[in-house]
Amino acid sequence: MSIPKHKHEDQRYLDALVNNDTRVIGEIYHRFSQRVRHFVQQNNGSADDAADIFQEALVDIYNQARFKGLELTCPFEPFLLLICKRKWLNELKKNNRRGVTIDIDEQSNIGEDTFFLAEQLWADGEKTKLFKAMFAQMGERCQEIIRWSLSNKPQEEVAAALGVTYGYLRKKKSECMAGLIASINTNLSKWGLK
Amino acid sequence: MNAFDHEQIDRYLSGDLNGEELRDFEQRLLEDANLRKALGTQRELQDTLHRELFPDQRQQAFMQTLASHRGSVADQTQKRREQIPRYVIAATAMAAMIAGLLFFSPWQKDLYHQYSSVEMVSPAERGEHNEGRLLKAVELFNDKEFASAIPLLGEALTGDSTNAYARYYRGIALMETSQLPEARTDLQKVFDGNSLFKYDAAFYMALTYLKEDDFNNSRVWLQKIPEDAANYEKAQKLLNDL
Numbered sequence: 001m002s003i004p005k006h007k008h009e010d011q012r013y014l015d016a017l018v019n020n021d022t023r024v025i026g027e028i029y030h031r032f033s034q035r036v037r038h039f040v041q042q043n044n045g046s047a048d049d050a051a052d053i054f055q056e057a058l059v060d061i062y063n064q065a066r067f068k069g070l071e072l073t074c075p076f077e078p079f080l081l082l083i084c085k086r087k088w089l090n091e092l093k094k095n096n097r098r099g100v101t102i103d104i105d106e107q108s109n110i111g112e113d114t115f116f117l118a119e120q121l122w123a124d125g126e127k128t129k130l131f132k133a134m135f136a137q138m139g140e141r142c143q144e145i146i147r148w149s150l151s152n153k154p155q156e157e158v159a160a161a162l163g164v165t166y167g168y169l170r171k172k173k174s175e176c177m178a179g180l181i182a183s184i185n186t187n188l189s190k191w192g193l194k
Numbered sequence: 195m196n197a198f199d200h201e202q203i204d205r206y207l208s209g210d211l212n213g214e215e216l217r218d219f220e221q222r223l224l225e226d227a228n229l230r231k232a233l234g235t236q237r238e239l240q241d242t243l244h245r246e247l248f249p250d251q252r253q254q255a256f257m258q259t260l261a262s263h264r265g266s267v268a269d270q271t272q273k274r275r276e277q278i279p280r281y282v283i284a285a286t287a288m289a290a291m292i293a294g295l296l297f298f299s300p301w302q303k304d305l306y307h308q309y310s311s312v313e314m315v316s317p318a319e320r321g322e323h324n325e326g327r328l329l330k331a332v333e334l335f336n337d338k339e340f341a342s343a344i345p346l347l348g349e350a351l352t353g354d355s356t357n358a359y360a361r362y363y364r365g366i367a368l369m370e371t372s373q374l375p376e377a378r379t380d381l382q383k384v385f386d387g388n389s390l391f392k393y394d395a396a397f398y399m400a401l402t403y404l405k406e407d408d409f410n411n412s413r414v415w416l417q418k419i420p421e422d423a424a425n426y427e428k429a430q431k432l433l434n435d436l
């Protein structure tokens with residue numbers, strides 16, 4: 001049975017991301033980005049790569065905090081650094097670039113909780129990427145139907161705009177969705193996801 | 195999962211199942227773990243795609259904040275790695291300043307070009323005959339070959355005069371080729387209808403007036419765009435710039 005965890009005081013960083021608190025977001029960049037930059041540069045990457053990885057990690061945290069109610073039960077810095085590290089390792093692997101020689105966390109005292117939370121967040125971010133990649137690979141017709149269907153417009157209006165009947169739109173959308181889900185399921189393990 | 199299950203899941207998530215159908219489906223959910231899992235996957239997929247395809251204003255503002263800090267990670271190294279000649283920095287600074295002036299200066303007259311850029315989305319109408327023609331029109335439109343796209347869009351309208359999609363993009367293409375009265379006829383028709391392009395048409399109607407420096411009429415059209423329209427913010431921004 002899991003023991004309920006208390007929110008860490010660093011939850012303020014997550015709140016700042018969700019509320020677009022520009023001052024605290026500036027603080028996040030100021031305090032934490034240089035270690036990530038250093039790590040990426042020491043491991044076959046550029047400052048631009050580091051900027052991408054850092055931004056991606058913040059977006060993933062934002063998405064989890066805003067849309068899935070993520071609460072931080074560990075300190076923010078090692079959590080963020082671990083996510084960045086995981087992302088960069090994955091990048092290196094994808095591009096067959098040389099592996100990590102210098103570790104980001106060698107001097108940090110990182111708890112099990114942090115590893116767990118960071119791994120979970122990385123996996124969620126990666127899943128979003130997989131969803132988007134598989135969606136982008138679909139035929140234009142399915143992409144169009146899914147895109148319009150997910151807009152907040154009434155579906156009758158969408159059907160009219162697409163020049164099809166409502167019944168056809170519904171049937172086609174569920175076919176397209178089924179195809180998309182099948183391709184996602186086929187690729188989950190290739191992407192290192194469960 | 196078969197096609198019927200997928201359709202049921204889809205309808206359930208759209209709030210489209212009622213009465214007995216809804217009760218049956220919920221009963222099946224209780225009993226069938228696979229169905230529950232499939233429902234969970236589709237819900238997650240739809241939520242994610244919706245969030246990614248239609249970011250709200252808060253997401254957009256957040257992304258802007260991150261973009262404004264990006265330089266603090268990327269820049270410092272560049273300075274250390276390669277010494278950039280001073281004249282390049284000076285030229286870049288000058289270019290940035292000029293770009294800034296062009297964008298923000300109240301006296302500049304080229305708001306039209308700032309706001310008129312639009313990509314044509316791929317055709318939604320799926321008649322076999324139309325598909326190739328409209329795909330070609332998309333290609334030409336997005337290559338800014340507006341004059342060549344116009345007749346193709348016209349053909350689509352000859353086949354179906356209610357096609358708001360073709361009419362909307364033809365209106366923009368006509369505007370881009372400075373056939374303003376013709377552009378307005380198309381855009382007005384789209385605005386009078388109830389298609390998804392209704393308020394986009396109002397926006398481009400405003401641009402047709404902006405193109406001939408008729409700021410009053412331009413404002414009138416921008417003010418027709420209601421707060422809940424997707425392009426409301428853009429319209430307000432242009433109103434301010436005017």
